[in-house]
Amino acid sequence: MSAGPEGPQIRRVGVYAVRERVTYKYLPLFTDNGYKILLERKGRGARKVRASIISLTNNICHIEFANEEELIDGINRCNDNRLTPFAESLANAVMSYVRNWDEMALMNRIVRLYSLTPKLFNSLTVPTQQSESLRELNGAIEAWEPIKNRLLDDVMGTVKELRMIVGSSMSLGTNKELKDFADYLTECISKLQMFVELISSSNTLPKLDIILEVFRVMFSEEIADLLELIIACGLTLRYVDRSRGIINNRPVWLLIVSEPSSLKTTTMNMISKSPYVLIINDVTPAAFLPADPNQRGLVEDMHNRVTLIPSLSPIAEKKETDAREILSILESIYDGYYPRATAMGRREAIVDTVVIGALTTEIFETKFQEPLIAYGSRFLIYRYAIPSTRWRFISKLLQYPWISSLMSSLRTLISSIFTYLMESVTTDLLNAVVIPPSYERDLDVLAELMARLRVCFHRRIFYDPSSGSRIDEIEITQYDIPIRARMQLLNIARASAVVRSAPRFLGYPMVDLRAMQLCAKLAIAGSSKYLRDILLESVKHAGAANLTPATLALTLKISKQTAYRYTEVLYRVGILIDTSPILVDPKYLCVIDRYLFGGRVCRGENSTEGLVAPANDDNMPI
Incomplete structure (x- = not known):
């Protein structure tokens, strides 16, 4: 057979398998021009394969074939002028996957781990960094084993201590504050017990949304949101793939603004044990890239890592010229390249990083807000306040010594999940x-x-x-x-x-x-x-x-x-x-x-509750 013109290149996304009465296998493929191809084979010895080619406009063309010639005929019958000229090369690429199907299948492993059920096409893939599903699943297993036992001990120990505190609180009386605290601890116990059941039966790292739910109950929704944002912002570093020349979609930087003692540093430290995290507390303009070429610059440590700055206050307290110079340097680093001209010559460095910083509301409003916006904001800003009813309970909870052990175990677990994410998530997965x-x-x-x-x-x-x-x-x-705001969101x-x-x-x-x-x-x-x-x-x-x-x-x-x-x-x-x-x-x-607000206002359910009517609404000067 003569080879046709070179067409769209195919890359395998992964293998998905389900088992009911009969074994089905699904092998999803992508073409580099955006088409999706789902191959389906019924049983190990089945002669024919069914291909579902999904176009950019979600039109589906089904083809059953037993050999390359039948697949070529089927592609031509799809009447898609983006595929027909390349029918032969496309069919040849697809057949190379069909011939090696058994070597790629991970059916037994995946079914045993996840007890899967059939789903739509969008749930029929396991995207991974190098299309090596088994390697990634093994990575999750290996990362979990050293953590699991200690975490279980700490969580169960916490549940035991919480039960004792609830009993003591109830025995002291029935005033509202004690009752509310006991109710809060009871909710914590319930959530931690569910967490124990889930992690004790799992042989891979638990899903992060389970951990976020624990944080939501123990600390507050605001802290759970903050933890999710920190991890998500860190993960946006994977939008950059310099090996493929993908550099324009820049990672998202985050600035956390809240009142003092709002658990900003505690939450940021949840990913601090990951090798993909760098923590700095203070910096001078020269430290980013020293004039001496023999000295290592901070930007080299920042590259391909998440840079945590638990407090930006030391930068804010510098001379105004130094503080603005640091912000200007960060602006350059955000774009992925930092050049510096010095008396000893020109130095430059490629640096892809995510910067996550925190500071109090007052420092942000008086020191940072104006220059950040004037330069063009590279940071997304997350503002939050812990509800007064919750911070009282949190302060009591954190005074117990065993909570430190639990937080340490959770930090190890979350850091491991973050490391796993940084090593397995790709630009392709994020864009898909x-x-x-x-x-x-x-x-x-x-x-x-x-x-x-x-x-x-x-x-x-x-x-x-x-x-x-x-x-x-x-x-x-x-x-x-x-433009930048839309890309960031x-x-x-x-x-x-x-x-x-x-x-x-x-x-x-x-x-x-x-x-x-x-x-x-x-x-x-x-x-x-x-x-x-x-x-x-x-x-x-x-x-x-x-x-x-x-x-x-x-x-x-x-x-x-x-x-x-x-x-x-x-x-x-x-x-x-x-x-x-x-x-x-x-x-x-x-x-x-x-x-x-849950759509309440636009449904016409708005109210004036909370509004304070002024005694006199005279016009005021601006």
């Missing part, structure tokens, strides 16, 4: 995450919202020459184009979907409501605390007749001048369409409401 069209449209809106919130503005005071009256105005000098949404399916990548992960909620939280936190708080309150109470800047000032316990000033900023950048009463642009209103 399925995004429903409605979520993709909402991501566009969230990206535009975040870009408009990244605003630089100034207060201008002048006098009208004709009337002599004093004019006090807000002038917008800059806000972002949504899209990358974090995909990474979040992968993180919660780790370490068992059965099928393409899919962006879900959970991932979109995280994106919404990040979008509204893009700049000033006041912009975020006023926007959230405006959405929460949308449609209320008394929703004015003066009302928000009393509700948020801020000055009227501040409320008027930041409300005017939101109006000037197009997020609000009116300020008296306050009206949020419907496109932003409904997307924030959908992911942060």
Whole structure:
């Protein structure tokens, strides 16, 4: 047979197998022009193979074939002008996989591990770094064995101690605070018992979403979200693959902003035992790449690792020129390349890293916010506050010595899962995450919202020459184009979907409501605390007749001048369409409401609960 023109190249994604009464095997393939091919064989000795070729528009062409000639005829009958010219080369590539089917099959291993059931095509793949499913499964097993026994001992010991504390609390009386604390501990016990049952029966690393649920119950939803974001941001480092020249889709950097003692460092340290993590506490501009070529620069240690900076305060407290120089260097590092001209010559370095830093609200607002936004924000910002009812319980829980042992075991486990992710997740898997069209449209809106919130503005005071009256105005000098914002949100949404399916990548992960909620939280936190708080309150109470800047000032316990000033900023950048009463642009209103308020407002269930009516709504100067 004469060879046809060279066509799309095929790469194998993995092997998926299920067992019912009869053994079926599925072998998924990709072509490099975006087509998906699902091969199905019924039984070990079956003569014919069924190929389902799925086009870019999700049209499916089914072909049953026993040899290469029949497959070529079937491809030609598909009437797809993107495939027909290459029917022979495509058929030849497919047949090479069919001939080696048995060597690639991992059926017994996968069935035994996962007790699989048939699923749709999107769940019929196991994407891995080198298409070596067995190697990746073995990696998960090997990483789990040294951790499992100690973790089980620590969790069961914690459950035992918690039960004793619950008994002691109940014996001391029945006041509300003790009862609430006992209820909290009882919920912790229940979740930890479920965790014990899951990990004791598992012979691979447990899924990360199980661990996130433990954090959600023991600490708070905000801390669980933070842990997921830290891991997801770290994983975005895998969007860069320099061996294939994939460098333009940059990793996501994260800035954590919260009040002191909000468990920022504790949560960041959950991945600190991974070899893919570098922790730094302070840095000088020269340390990134020293002038002396014989000295190793910090950027060389940062490359291909996640750089944790538990406190950015030491940088903020430097001379203003040094602090701004460090931010400028980080801006260059974000783009993957750092050159430096010195008296000893020019030095340069390639550096792909994810920077995750933390600092308090006050330091961010006064020291970092303005230069970060002015330079063009490379960081996604996550703001959170632990609810007052929960931090009291957490402070009591952390005083017990055995909780340190549990946290140490969880840190080892989470670091191992993170290491496994960094070694097994590829650019291809991240880009293959399925995004429903409605979520993709909402991501566009969230990206535009975040870009408009990244605003630089100034207060201008002048006098009208004709009337002599004093004019006090807000002038917008800059806000972002949504290109980077959309890439950041899209990358974090995909990474979040992968993180919660780790370490068992059965099928393409899919962006879900959970991932979109995280994106919404990040979008509204893009700049000033006041912009975020006023926007959230405006959405929460949308449609209320008394929703004015003066009302928000009393509700948020801020000055009227501040409320008027930041409300005017939101109006000037197009997020609000009116300020008296306050009206949020419907496109932003409904997307924030959908992911942060459960769609209650856009369903007409908004209320004025929590609004404080002002005694006098006089116009205030900005």
